[in-house]
Amino acid sequence: MTTKHHPHETGARLIRGATGDWEIVLGLEVHAQVSSKAKLFSGASTEFGAEPNAQVSFVDAAFPGMLPVINEYCVEQAVRTGIGLKAAINLRSVFDRKNYFYPDLPSGYQISQYKSPIVGEGAVTIDLPDGSTRTVGIERLHLEQDAGKSIHDMHPRYSYVDLNRSGVALMEIVTRPDMRSSEEAAAFIRKLRAILRYLGTCDGNMEEGSMRADVNVSVRRPGAALGTRCEIKNVNSIRFVQQAIEYEARRQVDLIEDGGKVEQETRLFDTKTGTTRTMRSKEEAHDYRYFPDPDLLPLELDAAYVEAIRESLPELPDEKKERFVAEYGLSAYDAGVLAAERETAAFFESVASGRDAKLAANWVTGDFFAALNKAGLDITASPVSAGQLGALIDLISDGTISGRIAKEVFEILFTSGGDPRAIVEERGLRQVTDTGAIEAAVEAIISANPDKVAEYREKPKLMGWFVGQVMKETGGKANPQAVNEILKRKLDG
Amino acid sequence: MSALTDLSLDEARKGLARKDFSARELTRACLDRIAAATPLNGFITVAAERALAMADAADARLSAGEGGLLEGVPLAVKDLFCTQGVLTTAGSHILDGFVPPYESTVTANLWRAGAVLLGKTNLDEFAMGSSNETSYYGPAVSPWRAAGSEERLVPGGSSGGSAVAVAARLAAGALGTDTGGSIRQPAALTGTVGLKPTYGRCSRWGIVAFASSLDQAGPMTRTVTDAALLLRAMAGHDPKDSTSVNRPVPDYVKALDGGLKGLKVGLPKEYRADGMSPEIEALWARGADWLRAQGAEVREVSLPRTRYALAAYYIIAPAEASSNLARYDGVRFGLRVPGRDPTEMYENTRGEGFGTEVKRRILIGTYALSAGYYDAYYARAQKVRTLIARDFEAAFETVDVLLTPTTPGPAFGIGAKTNDPLTMYLNDVFTVTVNLAGLPGISVPAGLDASGLPLGLQLIGKPFAEDELLRVAARLEEAAGFSARPQEWWTA
Known part of the structure; x- marks a missing residue:
């Protein structure tokens, strides 16, 4: 296992231009919805899929005289996430108002954290396909409100506004510009999502909008100073993040090589064409007029509170991976695969409990994953339980069936269910040891x-x-x- | 029956409890008097039917022997408090037709104590003004006139309508809000008592926000005792307002008893501003004498950063307002002036919906917060604010209360200062420091000027020392013996 602290020195995937090689420099701002039943500053529900405007309190709709009150559970979730990102927790943080007009922003300002975020610097270790790892620096994590949703194409003359999301708690997680390829960006998002899911602080569901990313892309000659970056807003799947980066980096290289200059701007990714286009230029950038929200006192946490949360943290993917190597003798690769998702790790440990762990790992990462993939199923929807798979492995270990027969029994389990031993008996698959x-x-x-x-x-x-x-x-x-x-x-x- | 309206809030409350008269009779008397006082333009909305219904309910409770602290007492409420089912305008065109589906915490506390809502009083638009002239509903007019003059005078602002209602005996008491002097200044100009409590003493929930870090609700009454009663019913912690403070509410009425022996009173020397009128200076000295005569020890103190207060206030308050007023966009409530797209709708709605003074302050505040100017204006103003608060802390190490004039002069004519915002802003010179420091302050009627117009003295107390402040105010009130009342020129 290698950890590369200076990603630009090695391992960067360069792109070839007409005049030579270029390096991509990437930073991400990930918006992760806090797993919480209620919004950040109002008691309204956050459940996904409700009728438009069914989950809107007077605070969310910014009626006159309404005041925000912090949801302490969301604060706890942010602290938990900060600890999971190995980050400094700021015992004093401040909520600021970010002012701009938009129909889906009822108060005309978003409550966010600007100068004093709740979480400071941290780090995430990403796992790359070649089995190596790399550290991506976390600059900060802050809490903020989500806006509502504007729909402009449902009526020729009107815009529709749904405020269900208005006021939902988000964690904005900002990385250092430490990634050098779309694969690394993808690996970062996957790892971050795994950590958030382990922590239970965000469900990481990109399809429902629980997680989305703004991607900062720039290019430079290897080792040169940072180039001008463009920010691609609101990309909502890992695949789109990769596509957007590939397109945008190539666009910038072509632009520079044609004698042009990259302008700092905000761009949108078009999922239909796979291209990015200008959303607003630097000149059109908003002046958000941040200032501390006078309706909210600074958020003061005491050290004991933070420590109590630290104590309650579950084992996270990296520690789990290390333990799988040490405790079960798995390869780093297998351990990484099994630790990547909390559900997978739990499944594996349940299967491995009291059994040959390597055999268990081979079965989980082998036939089991293959069958799930083929059926397009998530592990949580697996037709074969950890208990069933364990029982099957027991039959191999005690010599009742051979590995080859076990594959047959597994197929039967996967499609029809049942008890492995009973299947073996009924079908006369018992190994002949006579x-x-x-x-x-x-x-x-x-x-x-x-x-x-x-x-x-x-x-x-x-x-x-x-x-x-x-x-x-x-x-x-x-x-x-x-x-x-x-x-x-x-x-x- | 008109005599009923002359009763102080405390007298009315006691009379109701003794069943000398009913809440309906008292409410009816107030409503009749309000109806006869239209030239004063004190009310934007009179809730007559609802008031009588509330009075009947109060009478029922009184007969059952269940009355609360203010059972059956009719009150006027500044039209900045959201009142469930009753039009709430903030004195602005932009809130046209806005009927809140909720009740502000402070008013809810009053209704729970048995009080009766007479109606919603006139005010400067979004409480931005010192004369009640910026109201979309036209200026409220002071019941007072200078001797031998028929000139219409301002009642002060922004709680001008509430001051009118109390001074003209249209209500037993009223609610105001004070961001830079909006309770104390109109109280001083109308010969009434106005108390701005410590920031956090009363909930701001349900009050249309002007400047969140400065706004505070308070009572406007004819006597100090009445102010103590109203504050007792209004105050308290509210989990819905993160800036409201969780500490017990003392019995302010009980706290009124007691002398001033040993009390240390400070006179801030910086308030003796250049150009202070001899009349005000004499009044201030008289006030100090009254307290001294009752055993208080009066000494000069220094609040060195006072001269920066007005400038800091006129950065901080507009900055907060520019953000607070962004929600008036024509999308969800109030006025909507259509446009071709959302941006044009905002522009049309806000362009027509806000008056000149509100627009001026939104522009000032937007400018003060904008990139490149934030540090020079907003950040610096906040530093000044901290220093001003420290000035007070230092002064309160040597004295218990401060005595100052409330305003630089008496009421002025309607229209006299409307073309000169800076002169208008100077009205707040003695009051804004108190808001910046979050302290309690009270204006007590102290006398009449040469032309027969009321003048007030202000007492400033330590944080959450409203009990002590009210006790000193009660002694000052007794010594001043203010008994003048306006001639009733407005009734035909």
Whole structure:
């Protein structure tokens, strides 16, 4: 396992331009919806999928005289997340107003944290496909309100506004410009999502808008000073993040190589065309007139409160991965795969409990994952439980069935369910360990194939052919080890 | 029956409890008097039917022996408090037709104590003004006139209508709000008592916000005792307002008893501003004498940063207002002036909906917060604010209360200062410091000027020392013996 602290020195994936190589520099601002039943400053519900404007309090709709009151649970979730990101927790933070006009922003300002966020610097270790890891710096995490939703294309003359999301708590997680390829950005989002899910602070559901990213992209000659960046707003899937980066980096390289200059601006990613386009230029950028919200006191936390949350934190993916290597003797790769999602890790540990952990890991990452993938199912919807898979592994370990038969039983379990042992009994799949029966089969094969026996004397490799014949004869149920031993004795003896 | 309206709030409350008269009779008397006082333009909305219904309910409770602290007492409420089911305008065109579906915490507290809502009083638009002239509903007019003059005078502002209602005996008491002097200044100009409590003493929930870090609700009454009663019913912690403070509400009426022996009173020397009128200076000295005569020790103190207060106030208050008023966009309530797109609708709605003074302050505040100017204006004003609060803290290490004039002069004519905002802003010179420091302050009627117009003295107390402040105010009130009342020129 290697950790590269200076990503620009090694491992960067360069893009080739007409005039040479270019390096992509990426930073992310991820908006993660806090898992909370109520909004950040009002008691209104946050449940997804309600009728438009069904979950709007007078505070969310910014009626005159309404005042925000902080939802303490959201604060706790932000602190928990900060600790999970190995970040400094600021015991004093301040809510500010970010002022701008938009129909889905009823108060004309978003309550956010500007100069004094609740969480300071931290770090996330990302796992790359080649098995290496890299550290991405976290600059800050702050709490803020989400806006509502404007829909401009439902009526020729009117805009529609849904305020259900207005006031929902978001954590904005800002990284350092530490990523150098779209793959790294994707790995970061996946890792961040895993951490948030482990912590239970955000469900990470990008389809429902619980997580979305603003992507800052710039290009430069390797090792040169940072180039001018463009911010691509509100990208809502990992695939789109990668597409947007690829397109945008290429656009910037082409622009510069054609003698142009990258202008700092906010851009939108068009999911239909896979391209980015200007949303607003630097000149059109809002002056948000941030100032401390006078309706809210500074948020003061005491150290004991933070420590209590730290104590209550679950084991996170990195620690789990390390433990899987140390405790179960798994490879770093397998451990990483199994620790990536909380549900997967729990499933694996349940299967591995009291069993051969490596065998369990092989089964989970092998046939089990393959079957889920093929069926397009999430592990939480798996038709095979950890208990069933464990029982199946037990049948292998105690010699009741062979690994080959186990694959068959697994197929049956996956499609029809049931108890593995009962399936084995009902279908007569029990491994033949009765040496007498195996010997009879071996003798029958030997006497029926004297030419092969003669050939075997010259080419011991032919043993495989005999094993195949015996297995065929026994319907695959013969214990392979026993078959090998008996054949060897008979042929060599 | 008109005599009923002359009763102080405390007298009315006691009379009701003794069943000398009913809440309906008292309310009816107030409503009749309000109806006869239209030239004063003190009310934007009179809730006559609702008032009588509330009075009947109060009478029922009184007969059952269940009355609250203010059972059956008719009150006027500044039209900045949201009142459920009753039009709430903030004195602005932009809130046209806005009937809140909720009740402000402070008014809800009063109704729970048995009080009766007579109606909603006139005010400067969004409480921005010192004369009640910026109201979309036209200026409220002071019941007072200078001797031998028929000139219409301002009642002060922004709680001008509430001051009118109390001074003209249209209500037993009234609610105001005070951001830079909006309770104390009109009280001083109308010969009434006005108390701005410590920031956080009363909930701001349900009050249309002007400048959130300065706004505070308070009572406007004819006597100090009445102010103590109203504050007792209004005050208290409200979990819906994060800036409201969780500490017990003392019995302010009980706290009124007691002398001034040993009390240390400070006279801030910086308030002796250049150009202070000899009349005001004499009144101030008289006030000090009254307190001294009752055993108080009076000494000069220094509040060195006073001269920066007005400038800091006129940065901070507009900055907060520019943000607070962004919600009036024509989308969800109040006035909507259509446009081709949302931006044009905002522009049309806000362009027509806000008056000149409100627009001026939104512009000032937007400018003060904008990139490149924030540090020079807003951040610096906040530093000044901190220093002003420290000035007071230092002064309160040596004295218990401060005595100052409330205003630089008496009421002025309607229209006299409307073209000169800076002169108008100077009205708040003695009151804004108190808001900046979050302290309690009270204006007590102290005498008449040469032309027969009322003048007030202000007492400033330590944070949450309203009990002590009210006790000193009661002694000052007794010594001043203010008994003048306006000639009733407005009734035909």
